[in-house]
Amino acid sequence: MAVQASELQDSPESTTVVVIGAGPAGMTVATLLRHSGIDCVVLERRSRDHVAQRQRAGIVETRAVRMFDSWGLAERVLGGVPYDGILEFRVDGHSRLVSDSDGSEGPPARLCPQQILVQKLTETFLEDGGDLRFEAADVSLHDLTGDRPTVRYRTADGTLRAITCEFVAGCDGDRGVSRTAVPDGELTAYAFDHGIGWLTVLADAPPPAHPLLATGREGFAAHFPRGPHASRYYLQCPPDDDPGAWSDGRVWDALRTRLGDPALVSGPITDREIFRLRSLVHDPMQYGRLFLVGDAAHIVSPMGGKGMNLALYDADVLARAVRDFVRGDDSALRTYSARCLRRVWNDQEFSHWLTRTLHDAGDCEPFLRHLARARLDRLFTSPAAAGAFAELMTGLDPTGEAVSHSALSDVTGGGGDRTGA
Template sequence: MKTQVAIIGAGPAGMFLAHMLRTEGIDSVVLERRDRDYVEGRVRAGVLEQIAVDVMRKLGLADRLDREGLVHGGTNLSLDGEIFHIDMEKLTGGSTVTVYGQQEVMFDLFEAAGPRGVNIVWNADNVSLHGLDSDKPSVRWTEEGAQKELQCDFVVGCDGFHGVSRQSIPDTVLRNFERVYPFGWLGILADVPPCNDELIYANHERGFALASMRSPTRSRYYIQCALDDRLEDWSDDRVWDEVCLRLGPTAAAKVVRGPSFEKSIAPLRSFVAEPMRWGRLFLAGDAAHIVPPTGAKGLNLAVSDVTYLSEALVEHYRERSAAGLDNYSARALARVWKAERFSWWFTSITHRFPNMDGFDRRIQMAELDYIRGSENAQRVLAENYVGLPLD
């Protein structure tokens, strides 16, 4: 088999890139080690920056998004139950975010793939990358017990934190930067109406909480928990009690309880790999960087990565110029690190850390109080939350 671009992984980065390249007449093949149901069923982020919304519209994939997505012009912060509002739309000159779950995004990408000729190989096992430092790279994998090989011009690793792509870069080249947080998020999904029409990020003496939603009838709640907590120790009633306590009485009065149909605990980390290019291999999305979910930057960074990369690949094939490809890593990393900074900062002011003393707590409270009283501070938060512009 031959193609121009081999894409490893059918998550957001891989599928957005495949659609972008298809619209420009560039051939690609997406290799995914799981099946569609698994990839589409993963519960992930639910907040899209305007850039991601614009990309879906440009690709002609936004019919359901425009019909069902919840446009938010603001968000809310809570300190020990006292809620204050950040008017992002006003502070940024009209920018908003849209609540639309990653599962819905993946459904739209997959549904359009077949009719548009986007080639996806499911259940591609034992993927390995070869000749990445040559002008004739290739990808090998096992499919239904048979060995397969794909020759290509470029390989794009979109296979997540544990994928083979980043591991294929020599240790002498790759630098990893990481911050592991000493807590996790316990999340539940329930078919109950949200307690508020916009998100609430709560800092409480017992820890962080987030009131979110997926639709007018489906809610997503998170609470900070210990890394060694077990799901079996968190009954639905216990989760709802803790959510209401941390959100405070105003929000709690509007919380509708119901049985959860999904419950999980996720660790938090910040991670960046540099560079995002080695030879004919390019990294995008979670293969290159991880952000804590505070601020919902993961999927949005994947979109900006592949926007930069698709532009560079189009320039290469149309103009025979390597300038965009050579600059891809530096260009993408400049935006990645700004998102990492915001996600780290937002996490640091909303969560309880194990070794916090009274001084640390007072600093946290002062930071949130400063944001509440300063339009300039709110503007900085809003600009980062809605998404910094592509350069």
């Protein structure tokens, strides 16, 4: 239920940016803005404990680590341990190691579970005097095309509040209020259903030496670290499968078979769910003074670990653009959508390629299976193919930064309101 203007008892507060959502996208935007001396208020509908414990992605890619480092924040906001850049692929049980190192100087990627990143960003933001409000209910956005948008919400004790601002950063995910505040017809949605399901399993079991991706006639599986004593596993399954049909014994049997590891050590399973692999891009990523960030603008198949890292990229671009605006230059704000979407589509293509390659190389129509295995063979044997793979995995490819602001102004017609991908 949206808060109505007639219900408000106090005059509105005022700030520069209202950030909707306190996940990795929202807390990165807020932390970078606060680090720049720019006022902002973060509204989050969940409790702090709930946000801090959400289990999601686990690798902060090299580009994102170097982004935080460029702000002087890497040591404060990144937990976990350095990632050595080695991925293990197993095809029919045969192992190949692939490096994503491109030889460039600078800090590497980090194995940092999303909840650790969010916790550290939250701590940093609050230590720096940030304004973060949990359990904000009935959030609604108003006057987004005017000079001073208003955000209304209800506090945990039922008090009605309103905040006017220069900009709204919509960081509340695919099902949040930010994107639904955009009128129909203003955004174009590009959606794709991969027709694939994954059973995801979190267990108190030893992590692998390297992130592991496996494929074979029984289907795809993966094993990723989620801490020194915890692992996340993935098993390909029908998209409409029932997680309740996967007993602990069935899970471990399938993992041992598909990972080609009969001696795989099991442990207590603490969580399991099934989700469909899908991709979605909204274009543009802006409506008036509302800027969509992360999952509010795009969903990417989890293969390749690009979802959270794309959100961090968006957040960096937006924070720098707002900082420039405060200093008198609005060009980066006008090109925000075009700049972000260039990287979004680049990472969507990479994720789609890796998704199809590893799933088609397993239980698939023979012609497609042979094509997928030829792609894997090229990855394992061609230095050029391995180099391109490393470039895309690290996020250090030049395509996201190759076009200048002036060139992007030509693409967007100067206003950035209807961006072409």
